[in-house]
Amino acid sequence: MAIDLRRNDYTLSDEQGQLIAMLRELFAEQSPMDVVRAAEPLGFDPQLWTVAQHNGLLTIALPEAVGGDGGGLVELALTGFEIGRAAAPIALLDHVVTLRALASLVSASQPIGSVDWESALAGDTILSMAPISSWELGAELVPSGAVARAVLAYKGGELILMTRDTNAPQAQNEGCAPVAWWNPADPEVTVATLAAGAQAAEIWDMAHREWRIATASSLVGLLEASGEIARNYAMERQAFGVTIAKFQAISHDLVNIHMDERTSRNLTLKAAWLTEHEPDFRPELAAMAMAQATRSVLRSTSKAVHVHGGMGITLEADISLYYRKATSWSLVGGGVRRDLEEIGRAIDRRALERSLTDANLALASTNR
Amino acid sequence: MDFSRLELTSEQSAFEQEIRDLLEAHWTPNPAHIALDHDRSPEAVRLAMAKRGWVHPKQKPEAGGAGLGEVEEEIITELFNEYFIPNNASSDLLIPTLERFGSDWLKANVLPGIRTGELTTCLGYSEPDNGSDIAAAKTRAVQDGDEWVINGQKMWTTWGNESDYVFLLARTGPIEQKHRTLTMFLVPMDAPGVEASPVWILGGGRTNVTFYSDVRISDDYRIGGINEGWSVMSEPLATEHGAGVVTEGVVPINGSMGAGFSRVFSKLIDGAIDWAASRTSADGRSRLEDPLVRIALAEAMLDLEVCWNAEGELGKPMAAEALMANADRLADMAAPEGILDFGVDGSIAAGIIASERQHAPGSAVYGGTTEIYRNNIARGLGLPRPY
Numbered sequence: 001m002a003i004d005l006r007r008n009d010y011t012l013s014d015e016q017g018q019l020i021a022m023l024r025e026l027f028a029e030q031s032p033m034d035v036v037r038a039a040e041p042l043g044f045d046p047q048l049w050t051v052a053q054h055n056g057l058l059t060i061a062l063p064e065a066v067g068g069d070g071g072g073l074v075e076l077a078l079t080g081f082e083i084g085r086a087a088a089p090i091a092l093l094d095h096v097v098t099l100r101a102l103a104s105l106v107s108a109s110q111p112i113g114s115v116d117w118e119s120a121l122a123g124d125t126i127l128s129m130a131p132i133s134s135w136e137l138g139a140e141l142v143p144s145g146a147v148a149r150a151v152l153a154y155k156g157g158e159l160i161l162m163t164r165d166t167n168a169p170q171a172q173n174e175g176c177a178p179v180a181w182w183n184p185a186d187p188e189v190t191v192a193t194l195a196a197g198a199q200a201a202e203i204w205d206m207a208h209r210e211w212r213i214a215t216a217s218s219l220v221g222l223l224e225a226s227g228e229i230a231r232n233y234a235m236e237r238q239a240f241g242v243t244i245a246k247f248q249a250i251s252h253d254l255v256n257i258h259m260d261e262r263t264s265r266n267l268t269l270k271a272a273w274l275t276e277h278e279p280d281f282r283p284e285l286a287a288m289a290m291a292q293a294t295r296s297v298l299r300s301t302s303k304a305v306h307v308h309g310g311m312g313i314t315l316e317a318d319i320s321l322y323y324r325k326a327t328s329w330s331l332v333g334g335g336v337r338r339d340l341e342e343i344g345r346a347i348d349r350r351a352l353e354r355s356l357t358d359a360n361l362a363l364a365s366t367n368r
Numbered sequence: 369m370d371f372s373r374l375e376l377t378s379e380q381s382a383f384e385q386e387i388r389d390l391l392e393a394h395w396t397p398n399p400a401h402i403a404l405d406h407d408r409s410p411e412a413v414r415l416a417m418a419k420r421g422w423v424h425p426k427q428k429p430e431a432g433g434a435g436l437g438e439v440e441e442e443i444i445t446e447l448f449n450e451y452f453i454p455n456n457a458s459s460d461l462l463i464p465t466l467e468r469f470g471s472d473w474l475k476a477n478v479l480p481g482i483r484t485g486e487l488t489t490c491l492g493y494s495e496p497d498n499g500s501d502i503a504a505a506k507t508r509a510v511q512d513g514d515e516w517v518i519n520g521q522k523m524w525t526t527w528g529n530e531s532d533y534v535f536l537l538a539r540t541g542p543i544e545q546k547h548r549t550l551t552m553f554l555v556p557m558d559a560p561g562v563e564a565s566p567v568w569i570l571g572g573g574r575t576n577v578t579f580y581s582d583v584r585i586s587d588d589y590r591i592g593g594i595n596e597g598w599s600v601m602s603e604p605l606a607t608e609h610g611a612g613v614v615t616e617g618v619v620p621i622n623g624s625m626g627a628g629f630s631r632v633f634s635k636l637i638d639g640a641i642d643w644a645a646s647r648t649s650a651d652g653r654s655r656l657e658d659p660l661v662r663i664a665l666a667e668a669m670l671d672l673e674v675c676w677n678a679e680g681e682l683g684k685p686m687a688a689e690a691l692m693a694n695a696d697r698l699a700d701m702a703a704p705e706g707i708l709d710f711g712v713d714g715s716i717a718a719g720i721i722a723s724e725r726q727h728a729p730g731s732a733v734y735g736g737t738t739e740i741y742r743n744n745i746a747r748g749l750g751l752p753r754p755y
Contacts, residue, residue, distance in 0.1 A: 003384055003446050005374040005439065009617030010679075012369060074369060231749060243752060248739070251746040251754040258749055259682050266621070266677035273369050288673050343666040350669075351641050351656055 084221015175328025423485025432483025571727025626683020639717020
């Protein structure tokens with residue numbers, strides 16, 4: 001058995017560094033906290049969407065062949081980091097992931113239902129997808145479903161596109177995520193079948209993986225901003241005559257938040273790169289990135305609230321807003337148990353690999 | 369960014385085969401040996417590696433190495449792991465310090481053997497009354513003409529019974545002046561008055577308490593200036609902690625100890641999968657299909673991947689804590705057989721999971737506690753030195 005080595009290089013290119021700088025500046029200017037708050041309860045700011053349209057944010061991570069700028073999943077993740085850092089009320093990631101899924105049909109000149117590609121590409125028609133659709137029958141909660149007019153889903157082995165002429169009403173939630181119930185049987189919903197069989201399964205699998213990576217990246221952004229807010233607070237706040245950051249009980253929590261930030265960010269980037277460049281190698285990485293980002297953002301934003309003491313639980317505190325966003329954004333895809341189920345792919349692969357070598361014979365020999 | 373597969377050159381493939389041949393010639397794989405991150409490399413393997421410059425493979429041949437790159441270094445690491453052989457023969461933490469601060473005599477007579485790996489070293493920092501608080505050391509070195517006389521005790525001198533030299537921190541002035549009266553020495557372990565006595569730890573491993581009774585050594589063994597030991601020691605300590613790791617994009621990012629613990633963790637998962645594949649549930653299906661087993665395995669695999677993504681100094685606390693939590697998780701998954709020792713009828717995965725449950729708590733202590741790591745990481749974040 002020959003050794004199998006891989007590169008392990010996380011460094012970003014200069015262009016990727018510039019993309020981060022551009023996005024950070026744009027969101028700081030266009031999506032400060034008062035804009036985020038004013039966009040509630042819907043959690044979507046049409047003005048910010050227009051800014052995204054005018055600044056080309058919708059096409060950064062789309063292939064050139066279908067009218068995009070040629071960026072890939074890493075660029076999409078970098079965009080997600082910045083959206084999360086700003087808690088930006090924008091349905092961009094769901095829209096772009098769905099565009100990317102439809103792009104494979106468009107480039108093969110296959111129809112995409114009643115949706116006009118150019119209008120979707122321009123962001124005049126907002127798209128989304130239903131990540132839990134393959135597990136549920138009937139109605140389901142759709143992320144960005146209250147602002148999207150077309151939703152990609154996978155039902156009964158078919159890739160379908162649901163469309164509406166009016167917005168679906170938002171289902172209220174504490175984080176003010178623009179989620180809504182969509183039901184294929186609803187008379188206001190039109191359903192078109194886009195693909196079936198292996199093609200449908202393949203497109204859906206990749207779309208679902210990309211959705212997990214994109215959503216994970218937005219959670220990483222929430223996490224990083226929360227960590228920064230908590231660190232700054234702990235450096236300023238005085239108790240017993242010193243800044244509270246001097247107490248290990250506080251500073252070690254801040255370190256734990258930092259560890260969650262770094263591992264979630266690195267894993268999301270690694271998953272993005274490998275899903276893009278070698279989709280057949282370790283297909284569970286997208287679910288791993290999503291699971292890690294979910295559990296990290298939940299425990300760490302909660303810890304960041306706690307570091308603020310009583311201030312943290314007031315609605316006026318920025319940290320409580322990040323906490324609310326984290327609670328909603330992290331679970332719209334079905335939660336960590338679903339991710340773990342997907343990671344099961346890796347168990348089966350590893351079991352198969354081990355059954356093909358003798359390396360484990362010695363281990364198995366003491367088994368009954 | 370690049371995570372693509374490395375196509376080995378024909379030279380690298382030949383190198384891989386040479387290492388395999390060497391390991392197979394000198395060592396019988398022992399799948400029950402799981403303290404790979406803790407135990408010293410077997411002497412026969414180390415000497416064979418030293419002969420070829422492979423103990424510090426990236427050093428230039430004139431500096432005792434083989435002038436190889438990160439790929440070859442990673443091949444060595446991976447193969448030691450595959451063969452269940454501890455890969456702890458290196459003195460790479462100390463070599464830069466000896467080069468910079470060592471006396472001319474040390475550089476001429478001892479450093480060459482340390483560079484090749486023919487000579488081995490261990491660390492003498494902690495004492496019975498101080499561990500993490502290194503600057504409270506009491507072991508005293510008193511100058512007597514051209515010699516020093518050392519008296520005291522050191523704790524946790526892991527490999528002290530099988531090393532040629534100890535990198536010793538000693539007090540050379542009033543103890544009240546803490547880190548301003550410390551001096552470093554390289555003390556031969558066979559000097560009269562040095563004794564290493566075993567301390568057996570959870571999981572069956574060995575460390576030592578070392579006694580220094582009127583040990584006389586020449587001033588040539590001093591490293592750096594008198595009372596400048598704190599700065600001499602700080603560099604290797606930071607390197608051991610994985611700070612400032614710069615890779616060429618091949619070796620893992622999670623620091624030296626973090627990566628070592630992660631490799632052990634990976635073996636536990638392999639063992640747990642083998643166990644599940646070999647067992648049948650009451651309904652006749654493989655335990656690999658049991659949702660309870662799958663959730664435990666999936667969580668373990670997720671935690672392992674997270675460890676590989678914890679860079680530098682984050683690697684050790686992350687991996688030590690994941691190792692403890694998951695040794696318990698996997699033993700629980702395979703309970704009650706999960707508790708059985710190596711060689712016992714029905715023990716799972718050659719007993720490595722049970723063994724690692726005993727060994728894992730040490731991983732959060734040796735080489736610096738996870739609390740000390742968090743203090744260091746906090747300072748790296750710009751937070752004040754914590755209480």
